[in-house]
Amino acid sequence: MITKRLPFSRPEFDRRIAETRAAMAARGLDVLFVEDPSNMAWLTGYDGWSFYVHQGVIVFPDEDPIWWGRRQDANGAYRTVWMADDRVAFYADNYVQSTERHPMQTLAAILRDKGYGNKRVGLELDNYYFSAKAYLTLKDELPGAELVDATALVNWQRTVKSDEEVAFMRKAARISERIIDGVTERMRPGLKKNELVADIYGDALRGPDGEWGDYAAIVPLLPSGSDAAAPHLTWDGREMETGTATFFEIAGCYRRYHAPFCRTVFLGKPPQFLLDAEKALVEGLEAGLEAAKAGNRACDIANALAAPLERAGIERGARCGYPVGLSYPPDWGERTISIREEDQTVLEPGMTFHFMPGLWMKDWGMEITETILIRESGAAECLCDRPRKLIVKD
């Protein structure tokens, strides 16, 4: 007998399925196939590093979901999903990376058997891991079905977090604080980046207060000096140098829930332009936090941030935030709301965002960010509790 260790209560999973079914009904979908691993986990609890092969969850209007994947990964599904074992379906190993067979042929067979061969089938056309070939194979196999784009349908159900989810994100935030505290303490000229990242993983995985830490959906990013102009460079073995700024983009992760948190460390005496940027950025963050309240729109945060930055002559081309919570690689964002000028989404209590106004300029960069929770009233709550400033080690 396998012991399941589900991260959430059954009512919590029931709520998620009910919300997803309601969204399906609103879109006129008869059935939904979800390949995005974050959506799979949110719906069923499934947890495993198997998303490099095709797998997914089928959501029906009137019966429990089916987990579907590679035969060897069914063993992981039996251990991690809330559904009964007979809701786990699998394909043989010779479908994996075959040029003669495609796993989606077996998914189509399940949909046909269940009577959905000529119905409206929702597919995540632009979520992770559902490939063009997966779509084309289903199209061939289900000629009578109407394949409907349901990209982000489940992601949208994830925007407002339950109390159980917020509790996980608070634990992730404790890990994030611990990582940034460790970085602050350890940073010094001559320290090799890879050595520092090793310690970041140590802090991340040892977790807070005897709890364990999970892997974040993005590795630590810590470019220095001119390289900090590039937001997504990873580390190497070079040494930290006096007279340079290094930003640290990290997230503590607790049972797949993230609390991203970025700070920038300057070794030595910072030049005036960085201090000016810091001042404008912190002012913008604080204005954004005030604007981040229920009833306001996502763009209100972006506009509040923009004003002090513009006054300081800093032009940001990028959005300044996105929802966060449960995630698998390659991204800890939820890919629904974007905090930017054009996004009119109304903020609701329980929404969580990485408020992320990174400055990536021509030859320097700075990140000071917060993971925030929209409250019933008033300004957003920051899940991490650390000074909002450029960290200077002179």
Next chain:
Amino acid sequence: MITKRLPFSRPEFDRRIAETRAAMAARGLDVLFVEDPSNMAWLTGYDGWSFYVHQGVIVFPDEDPIWWGRRQDANGAYRTVWMADDRVAFYADNYVQSTERHPMQTLAAILRDKGYGNKRVGLELDNYYFSAKAYLTLKDELPGAELVDATALVNWQRTVKSDEEVAFMRKAARISERIIDGVTERMRPGLKKNELVADIYGDALRGPDGEWGDYAAIVPLLPSGSDAAAPHLTWDGREMETGTATFFEIAGCYRRYHAPFCRTVFLGKPPQFLLDAEKALVEGLEAGLEAAKAGNRACDIANALAAPLERAGIERGARCGYPVGLSYPPDWGERTISIREEDQTVLEPGMTFHFMPGLWMKDWGMEITETILIRESGAAECLCDRPRKLIVKD
């Protein structure tokens, strides 16, 4: 002026482009778009954790490739690709996760401008990150073009490694050895899994002999006891227990090149069925290594492995290996050859594989594996040099 730190020589990149162009010509492709981050890096050097948004490399028959991606990531491209800055193209940030615009509209504009709007365009229909929506958008935007499936076209060029690549894999193998040595030393009843993973990251990132370690494309996997039946479960905070086997599936990684290496540790006195399985598995591995020689086929390895396992009554349903080298998440496999009964690919000197006959049975599991290099003659070379056995700590 940005200093580029390319991992490979220019002739090495020239070779890769030439081979890819020859493969394009053989398939009658006029141009090729590559979104798989491993293929992007192999062709251009591009290195960054930005594959959560659409990006790629356009390979032309007669001009240098173009790196194409999100505006903020162009800064990373300027720093990591071998091409000149004017071969870096980008789209505005409000294309990111927009429901009104799709980045592929801007890629299509480049292809049209270059005169490929009515030509044969190769696309990776079943590689990572190229979504169904990306395909459908290109189809809409390039109605005169013929969109041809070029899945794994670049991956196939990667199967035989150059000396420069093998040198990186040897460094990765030193890291793999160090990780397994550390695990062997630290394993004890009562040790928490997450604590052990923290030390695994420490060994992985500190690297061998003063060199730095990179992140592997898969996180460490270390399920115990009954959970070892599931190949892809990740860690939690539970303690290691006497009387259980834990397999360790890890890979050292040096500048994105991997040398996966798995060993199983038993705490206490192993039961006879595990010792029997170990004996058959090691015999199978050794037979497989003998069969893994230039001129033989991939299936010859699989068949050599299968015989002693069958004699021991162990039925494996899965392939027993795949090519490895340069990789980004979610997989360190190259997704071309599969070492299994039906794969007739002829082995060539310089090919590298993870020979991976994991045993994932109903309620137990065992992994003893090797990363191998096919030589000019004779049996394959194992890149790691550690005893091929079940590690027992009694």
